[in-house]
Amino acid sequence: MVEATLWGMSKSEWDLYAVFGTLLSAVASLLAVVVALYLANRSSGHTALVTIHPIIQLNGPKYQTQERFIQITVVNTGERPIRIEQIGWRVGIARKAHAIQTFDQSSSAKLPTELSHGQSARWSIPTDHSSGASWESDIAAKLLHDSGVLGVWSFRAFVYTSVGRTFFARPGSVIKARLTQALRDYRDSIN
Numbered sequence: 001m002v003e004a005t006l007w008g009m010s011k012s013e014w015d016l017y018a019v020f021g022t023l024l025s026a027v028a029s030l031l032a033v034v035v036a037l038y039l040a041n042r043s044s045g046h047t048a049l050v051t052i053h054p055i056i057q058l059n060g061p062k063y064q065t066q067e068r069f070i071q072i073t074v075v076n077t078g079e080r081p082i083r084i085e086q087i088g089w090r091v092g093i094a095r096k097a098h099a100i101q102t103f104d105q106s107s108s109a110k111l112p113t114e115l116s117h118g119q120s121a122r123w124s125i126p127t128d129h130s131s132g133a134s135w136e137s138d139i140a141a142k143l144l145h146d147s148g149v150l151g152v153w154s155f156r157a158f159v160y161t162s163v164g165r166t167f168f169a170r171p172g173s174v175i176k177a178r179l180t181q182a183l184r185d186y187r188d189s190i191n
Contacts, residue, residue, distance in 0.1 A: 047078035048115075050169035052157050054178075055124070068127040069107075070135060070175065074159055074167070076115040083114045083162040087123060090158050090168070091143050091151045098158075099143050101125060112162070127178075136182035144183050152179045 050072065057067045076082050088100040101123075103111070109121035127135040144151040155176070159167045171179075 045078055046080055046082050046161065046163060046165045047076075048082055048159065048161075048167045049075045049077050050157060050159050050167045052169050052171045052175060054127075054172075054174050069124040070127055070171075072123045072125070072157055072159075072169075073120055074115065074122075075120040076117055079117055081114055081116045082165075083112055084121065084159055085112045085162050086160040087111070088158055088160075089139065089143060090156045091154055092147055093150070093154050097143055097146070099139075134182065136178045137186060139179060140182035140186040144179065145186060148183070149180060152176055152183060155179060 053071050053073070055069050055071045057069060059067065072087060074084060086100055087103075088098055090099075091097050103123045103125065108123040111123075113121050115121060125135055129135070129138075139155075144155070147154070153176075156168045156170055159169075161167070
């Protein structure tokens with residue numbers, strides 16, 4: 001008995017190619033499900049970018065006066081809106097200490113505040129007080145005094161949201177240098 005062929009291949013060869021085709025389509029379907037689940041779960045999280053910068057505000061004609069601030073900026077980089085409840089500071093590695101920061105509502109966003117995708121909010125902290133003290137000296141005396149230079153290294157801003165997600169940011173080298181100097185000055189004043 002002669003086996004029928006199509007384009008030079010027998011029925012058994014065609015059956016073998018059909019098995020490989022079915023196997024390939026099953027693997028492709030499985031990969032499509034994995035990618036779909038990854039994309040669905042990736043966009044469901046709350047994400048934000050938090051930055052801390054020292055800024056100088058120039059005032060008056062010909063910028064006769066200057067005011068120094070620490071500015072905290074939060075940008076919602078996720079697909080879901082986030083509601084920011086509190087902003088503060090954390091220091092320490094094993095034994096952490098926390099402090100809540102208050103803001104002047106005239107120069108900062110109000111708390112709590114809600115941010116949709118791509119929106120940002122800024123909070124400014126004046127570093128020079130009318131009493132002559134500075135923000136850095138207050139932080140050194142009230143938060144960093146027990147932890148020392150290691151405390152300056154572990155110093156972080158935290159942004160607490162209504163869904164329990166907390167975002168952290170490290171200050172830059174300029175702010176860390178100011179805090180280190182304020183800590184040295186504080187230790188010299190109590191010795």
